[in-house]
Amino acid sequence: MNHTDIFLPVKNKVSHSIFLASIAQVLKLSIWLMLIWVLHQLMLDTSVFPGLPIVSLLVLSILFYTLRTYAHDKSHYAAFELEKILRTRLIKKINQLPIETVRNMGNGNLVKTLIDDIKELHAFVADAPPLKAEAFVTPIFTLLVLFIFNWVFASIVFAITLVTFLLLSFIMKKAKLLKESYNNATIQINSKIIEYIQGMSAVRTFDAGEGAFGQYQKALENYSQVVFHWLQSMRLSTKIARSLFSAMPMSIILVVGLSLAQLNDQISFITIFCFLLLAIGITESVHPVMSLFQILQKSKAAIERIFEVENLPILEAPSTPLLPDNNEIIFKNVGFSYLNSDTVLSNINIKIPENSFTALIGTSGSGKTTLTNLIPRFLDATSGTITLGGVNIKEIEYAELMSRISFVFQDNFLFSCSIADNIRYGLDDISDEDVIEAAKKAEIHDFILTLPQQYNTLAGERGQLLSGGQKQRITIARVFLQNRPIVILDEPTAFSDARNEALLLKAFNRLIDKNKTVIMVTHRLSTIVNADQIILLDKGMIKIHGTHNDLIENSSDYKLLWQEYNKAKDWSIPVNNLADGEK
């Protein structure tokens, strides 16, 4: 894709704005010509009032300001429109990416693209039209007028302009290289800030913040050095450009003009004055050229990063989507490995019948979460196939697949809206009564009533006002409302406290409905005694598989686990009373 393709949706509006701004620029230069005309008239005869030139001057001024404002509005509207189009396009794209790609890209990169890079393009679309008009129309129009007045004089001005533009482009090439280091330093500092803030608790716990702060400081120092170096060199190039474009052309024009006037008396004072005044216009056009160059460089880098996201391969979609017959899930020789890492799951063969309860157990890191993530295609199996209702899940339209699955994660995310809206999130027309009913089933209703604005309390950004267990129960309430045929529960490894554990297990038990296909990752064997099948994973492979009674009878591994679990449970501190708000 070409860089300019990104502007296609607003191409007409931008061209329109450039056209209007160019006419405005011609009008601006014509105003100067009118001024020269007024002066010329007065020089010829002070007793005659220069009515026509003054009226023309007024009309041109009004037209100039009107057109300039109109061009400005047009380019700003186009900039907002492009911002909206690109944000929507990128969000849609990110939504189609495999979760692993999003995780691997890192927050710093995505934030930079979605916010900063799009802002750069906004600035480009909004500011470039008037700058382009000034940068190109001014020298062209001015030179044209000068050629009409005196071609010898005009040729000298043209030569000066040409040499200065060539010198400028040389200086700016150097600035381009520095801009790349600036962009890299910005990405680095962004990701360090995000990491520092998101991992604040870990940062404080493990190194009192010094290590992470040190890394942030390092990124900041690198950034400051790049910026300082950039400013220094830009300052030097700006100085050179300004001196070339300000004092030099004017003094040369003055010297050449006066010499020509002495040699040839056809060059009048008013011609020299006209040349000097218009040469100031060319002098001024260096500023828009430089600004244009800078925003062009910035937007080029931004476009490259936006294209990088847009070109990422999306989750494979079926050409002719198929509908599953039922909700039975079958894993056939499934294997999985994360990008650039060892095999996490291998040779997984499981049949999860419709409306059955399957429990996944195993040591930490054995691959339980990864396995559940394959069902809603948060991750795609690297080998083998997974079918739902007899259809390979890759052949099912993604929205259809997702409409059948509810997922309760170990660490649940809440949106920055009210608790009630978090419970009904993504669902239409859910009454307050239904929200309360679901919250009761999820054992979170009593807690919500203790909040200052109860169901209207804001959950806060990422739900940080609530504990992990409370967030999990709010997610469970949403699952009750979703009422989807497949429920996947990833139970946390450690509960925050015994009270929360009791409530959460009660809510989990209600979710294990006879009319649903339930897959539960758990560490509490007592919860799965009634499971239709228990799968023990070990180093990414199925070690044993069967019902609790089967396994107790036939598997020494499971028997040992069961004994150890009961011993550990007996050692736990009994909790007789639940807190009032949470009973």
Ligand SMILES: Nc1ncnc2c1ncn2[C@@H]1O[C@H](COP(=O)(O)OP(=O)(O)OP(=O)(O)O)[C@@H](O)[C@H]1O
């Ligand atoms: N994004 C990732 N990139 C690379 N490796 C990963 C990633 N996520 C998990 N792993 C690795 O995959 C393996 C299985 O992890 P997984 O989270 O599935 O285990 P688990 O059995 O659910 O563990 P736990 O009970 O602690 O939640 C682990 O060795 C882990 O280090």
